[in-house]
Amino acid sequence: MVNEQVVKILAEVLQEKHAFVNVSMLDKAVADVLRKTQERSASGKVPFSLSTMIRGLRAMRGEAISPQTAEEDVRYVKALTTGSSPGSYLVPTLQADEIVQYLSIGGVARAAGVRIWPMNGLQKLTVPVATTAPTWVWMAQNSQQTPTDPNLGQMSFDLKERRCLTAVPNQLLAVSVPAFDQLLGMLIGLSAAEHEDTAMFNTTTVSGGPTALFAASGITMLNVGGSANGGNISYTDIIAVLAQAAAVKAKGPFAWFFSPRTFYQRILGLVDTASRPLTIPTLTEGLYAAPQYKLMGWPCFITPALLENEALGSGTNQAHCVFANPSYIHIGQDSSIEIAISLERYFDQAATAIRGLQHEDFGFAPAAGVICLRGIN
Numbered sequence: 001m002v003n004e005q006v007v008k009i010l011a012e013v014l015q016e017k018h019a020f021v022n023v024s025m026l027d028k029a030v031a032d033v034l035r036k037t038q039e040r041s042a043s044g045k046v047p048f049s050l051s052t053m054i055r056g057l058r059a060m061r062g063e064a065i066s067p068q069t070a071e072e073d074v075r076y077v078k079a080l081t082t083g084s085s086p087g088s089y090l091v092p093t094l095q096a097d098e099i100v101q102y103l104s105i106g107g108v109a110r111a112a113g114v115r116i117w118p119m120n121g122l123q124k125l126t127v128p129v130a131t132t133a134p135t136w137v138w139m140a141q142n143s144q145q146t147p148t149d150p151n152l153g154q155m156s157f158d159l160k161e162r163r164c165l166t167a168v169p170n171q172l173l174a175v176s177v178p179a180f181d182q183l184l185g186m187l188i189g190l191s192a193a194e195h196e197d198t199a200m201f202n203t204t205t206v207s208g209g210p211t212a213l214f215a216a217s218g219i220t221m222l223n224v225g226g227s228a229n230g231g232n233i234s235y236t237d238i239i240a241v242l243a244q245a246a247a248v249k250a251k252g253p254f255a256w257f258f259s260p261r262t263f264y265q266r267i268l269g270l271v272d273t274a275s276r277p278l279t280i281p282t283l284t285e286g287l288y289a290a291p292q293y294k295l296m297g298w299p300c301f302i303t304p305a306l307l308e309n310e311a312l313g314s315g316t317n318q319a320h321c322v323f324a325n326p327s328y329i330h331i332g333q334d335s336s337i338e339i340a341i342s343l344e345r346y347f348d349q350a351a352t353a354i355r356g357l358q359h360e361d362f363g364f365a366p367a368a369g370v371i372c373l374r375g376i377n
Contacts, residue, residue: 051173051184052076054352057341065352066174107193108303109200112255113326117157119334119359125157127330129365157332159359160210164191167351188337188356194305200329200362201257201305201322210362213322213329218367220244223375229313230375233266238278238296241323241373250325250369254298257322259306262376267295298323312375320374328370330363 055065056077064070110116119125139145166187199209206212213219222244225231245254258267270278279293279300293300308319342353364370 053339054168054173054341054354058352065170108197108257108301108305109329109331110193112257112301114329114331115327117330117332119157119159119332120336122334123159125332127155127363129155155330155363155365157361157363159332159334159361160208161357161359162195162209164188164195164356166354167349168354170350170352173352192358196360197303197305201303203307203310210360213362213364213370214320214372216364216367216370219364219370219372220248220368222371222373223312224373227375230315230318231377233262233270233373233376235270235272235278237373238270241371242296244371245323245369248368252325254323255326256295256298256300257306258300258302259308259319259321260302260304261308262306262319262321263300263302266376267300310374315375315377318374319376320372321376322370322372324370328364328366330365331360332363333360334358
């Protein structure tokens with residue numbers, strides 16, 4: 001059985017993510033939590049318990065939630081590895097990997113298939129990049145060939161720290177329920193995914209965060225209609241994006257990234273010269289089944305992280321879209337997740353404040369293969 005408060009939290013998450021929630025969606029979400037809980041139990045390994053860890057941290061500070069299990073909870077915490085921040089502890093690797101996997105559920109960039117660089121135990125990582133391929137020529141006898149300069153460069157990751165803060169009711173923490181542990185990990189992962197997309201697709205780099213895609217050096221920019229002020233997107237603009245991708249020698253598979261207004265109110269209405277719709281829907285399967293659209297054969301990903309209040313020239317309230325091979329977008333990440341608690345913040349709500357901490361950075365290479373069409377009314 002799933003605690004009523006767990007179901008309530010699930011409903012709130014679905015409501016926030018989809019703007020509506022029905023019984024079918026809630027049933028699928030509950031079933032998914034139970035299925036994953038049962039899989040972890042059936043594996044024969046003792047699953048990591050976030051709630052036990054939190055109870056132990058409170059007990060060590062003299063604020064035991066469950067006096068009957070206080071000593072056992074403290075022993076549980078002492079067996080964990082301490083984090084880099086004072087008073088924090090690292091979530092075991094298996095559980096941390098599971099939380100990070102939720103990023104691909106709620107995160108558009110990861111769902112599209114961006115390249116992930118593991119940086120466990122590293123702060124900085126430099127990856128060599130060759131921007132020019134060797135040139136092949138037909139040679140006559142006794143002739144000399146000039147070598148090609150590969151124009152070697154580098155893509156550097158320097159991990160940035162990000163944190164989350166959430167309040168968990170003490171009465172749920174008092175009893176370690178596997179389904180609640182699963183849900184807590186899911187909430188941390190899904191919120192991290194939305195935060196990551198905001199930093200990735202924002203028009204400017206967020207304060208203290210990684211370089212945003214739109215602000216990255218070397219990416220290819222196109223204006224709608226070729227105008228300095230942008231305009232209404234058309235079939236011609238879509239063809240121009242594909243032609244530019246070919247011109248910079250970008251290789252597929254590609255993906256489109258749109259803001260909600262651009263996609264649902266602009267792209268879905270586009271037709272070719274024979275009045276046939278450009279966007280073809282297909283139905284996906286899974287927990288959050290929804291139509292998956294393809295534009296000119298390539299999948300479309302919709303995210304509110306792409307802003308709709310941009311300005312190009314005299315244009316206002318505009319947006320941009322992105323066309324790229326997802327593997328040209330790189331994320332360097334430290335898969336370890338640190339957890340710390342605070343007893344004071346939500347004292348009036350009988351809740352415990354939980355802080356999660358993770359490190360990552362973005363990179364874009366070859367940058368010219370990432371194409372932004374800007375100035376979309």
